[in-house]
Amino acid sequence: MANTPQSKKRARQNERRNDINRARRSRIRTFLRKVEEAIASGDATAAKTALLAAEPELARGVTKGVLHKNTVSRKVSRLSARVKALAN
Template sequence: MANTPQSKKRARQNERRNDVNKARRSRIRTFVRKVEEAIASGDADAAKLALQAAQPELARGVTKGVLHKNTVSRKISRLAARVKALQA
């Protein structure tokens, strides 16, 4: 349990950051899920548009410190490859 004023403040800050980061991760997962659903349905145009919408959202996750740079790079690469294969 936090005892000093500083540790109490840090606990409050951590709680707030946790809520914000949780919302960000959830939002990112929603965008990725939309791309995967479009791929599963076989709609190449919808998948391409969904990927274009998801890419900046994933990149924002990196700048905000929610996700690691390499993780996002890998996810975008794999989604892009699947979308490209769908269009071919």
């Protein structure tokens, strides 16, 4: 357990930040799941709109420090390729 006032405060901050980051990550996963479901259903227009909605969420995850920049870039690239293949 934390002993000094500074470490006690840091523990409180970490707990609060953990809750916020968990909510952000969950929200991003929800958007990704919607894209995956649209791709699985074979609906190209729904998949495209879901991807367009998911991209800003993923980018926000990068700016907030929840996800790494390259991770988001990879996910967007792979999803957009799958959506594009679905349209053809």
